Amino acid sequence: MKPDFTRLLDPRTEAMATSAIREILKVANRPGMTSLAGGIPAPETFPMDILEHVFSIVLDRWGSSAFQYDLTEGFVPLREAAVPYLRRYSVETPAEGILVSSGSQGLLDAIGKILIGPGDAVAVESPTYLGALQAFNPYGPRYVEIETDEMGAIPESLEKLIKEDKPKFVYLVPTFQNPSGRTLTIERRQTIAEIITRHGVLLVEDDPYAALRYRGDTVPAIKSMAPAHVLYATTFSKVFAPGLRVGLAVPPPGELGTWLVKAKQGTDLHTSTLSQAMAAAYLEGGYLEERLPLICAHYAPRLDAMLEAMEESFPSDWSWSRPEGGMFLWAEGPEGTDIPDLYEKALARNVAFVPGRYFYADPDRGGRTMRLNFTNADLDVLRKAVGTLGELIRNG
Ligand SMILES: Cc1ncc(COP(=O)(O)O)c(C=O)c1O
Structure with missing residues (x-):
């Protein structure tokens, strides 16, 4: 048997x-x-037609180091190339302020690992991204749900939850949200930035879709309005290729980033060096834009x-x-x-x-x-x- x-x-x-x-x-x-x-x-x-070319750039520039173990924080040329790229999302950071994750999903897992204990309140939109719930669930959170309407999360609902439930952190997908497709207006972003700053609350801003804008004006990330209170995340999954499994995170200045790195070390040591090198060459060469x-x-x-x-x-x-x-x-x-x-x-x-x-x-x-x-x-x-x-x- x-x-x-x-x-x-x-x-x-x-x-x-x-x-x-x-x-x-x-x-x-x-x-x-x-x-x-x-x-x-x-x-x-x-971009199947240019991948061979991008791969040849990787081999010429970085040779065997593209296949070597690397820093948990991320491949330095990618972090450097990501600085101007993140400005597209109105996120200002030096290269050292960027962490590379194995997709945004890898970051969500690390966040759960370092922040959530059994019974901790975590504020999420109602509805929210299913993969975030899957990443957080094993750590036993108690979800408190932020009411939403066609303009996304309602700031008054968020503030009420912050006062009553004292969430460990707030998780939002403010732009073209998965699942609702809704986008938080700039006014609401400003109000939310003000609320989290006043209450000293951490916001995880998960932003995989902002570059996929087909009409209308770009809306700046909440990170740009409250940089010390926002852990920002985006990914190459929707703008390059999801199989590479490369995401970018910009934590608030301070020690939180160090803890994310420690958590990632135990999970996968680092994101695939080759994938990161491909992303770096892709960004540097202007192919992504x-x-x-x-x-x-x-x-x-x-x-x-x-x-x-x-x-x-x-x-x-x-x-x-x-x-x-x-x-x-x-x-x-x-x-x-x-x-x-x-x-x-x-x-x-x-x-x-x-x-x-x-x-x-x-x-x-x-x-x-x-x-x-x-x-x-x-x-x-x-x-x-x-x-x-x-x-x-x-x-x-
Ligand atoms: C809101 C959101 N966050 C994170 C992810 C995970 O993306 P990845 O791990 O491929 O970067 C997705 C994927 O669909 C998503 O919709």
């Missing part, structure tokens, strides 16, 4: 159970399925097609976000909307989406919502899939 070593699992692994969402993504990837469920970039946006408009030009019509198709086919008692960038759109039905039923019927018609309730720290919320991804299907396929959803909502 095979031994069952799952009996050895620590009780904290119960908080890692995410099988429902994994099942959804597995089903969504079945052949023939139009998936509006995932959150992955379109492979057509990867050159390619970004092409990525945006690939996604913008998909967002428009999804919005138009929803306008045409969704009933008027549904509401949805109208983002100016990012990868997601969020839709909410009226009282009585049965999302599990819609989900099953949509699957039967080969259309997949993610029911919104998975993005809430409180599993009883979000029952009438869904997240739709528009980056990974062709225009006609997108229109047809949204039309199918509209038809199912109207006619059952």
Whole structure:
């Protein structure tokens, strides 16, 4: 008989159970399925045509050191090249102020590891990024949920939570949020910067999507308004390639960064040197800035097609976000909307989406919502899939 070593699992692994969402993504990837469920970039946006050239630059410039162990803080040429790049997000920092992470996800894990103890309050948007909940859950936090509207987190709700629940930190995705696609207005950013500064609270600003702006004006990062109170994170996953697993973090000045480095040392020693060298060469050579408009030009019509198709086919008692960038759109039905039923019927018609309730720290919320991804299907396929959803909502 095979031994069952799952009996050895620590009780904290119960908080890692995410099988429902994994099942959804597995089903969504079945052949023939139009998936509006995932959150992955379109492979057509990867710069396959110049990667050999970028790799040759890496070999010429750094040779074997691109394959060697390296600093936990990150490959120095990447941190140097990231200084001007981060200005795009209005984040001002010297190279030494930047830490490289194995994707933003690696940073979220390190944050959980060093900051969260059982029962600690952590303030998150309602809804929030599922992967952050997955990273934090094993450390046993008590989530307190910041109310949101179409302009993102509501500052008054945040301040109330800060006063009442004294969260260890606040976690926000202020720009083209995953899952809602919403963007915090500049006024709200300023108010939130003022609130966290007045209360001496740490904000984790997770910002993977800001560069994917298809229209409208750039909104500065909250980090630029309260640099001493914000741990800023962004990633190359959406603007270069997610398989590289390279993210950037700018912690507040002081010792917090040192602790993040200690936590990372125990996890992976450092992010892949080769991946970091590729990212460094990509940034230094100006390729990222050159390619970004092409990525945006690939996604913008998909967002428009999804919005138009929803306008045409969704009933008027549904509401949805109208983002100016990012990868997601969020839709909410009226009282009585049965999302599990819609989900099953949509699957039967080969259309997949993610029911919104998975993005809430409180599993009883979000029952009438869904997240739709528009980056990974062709225009006609997108229109047809949204039309199918509209038809199912109207006619059952
Ligand atoms: C809000 C947010 N944070 C972090 C991540 C993780 O990105 P990565 O680890 O690929 O950098 C994602 C990925 O979808 C995300 O949407």
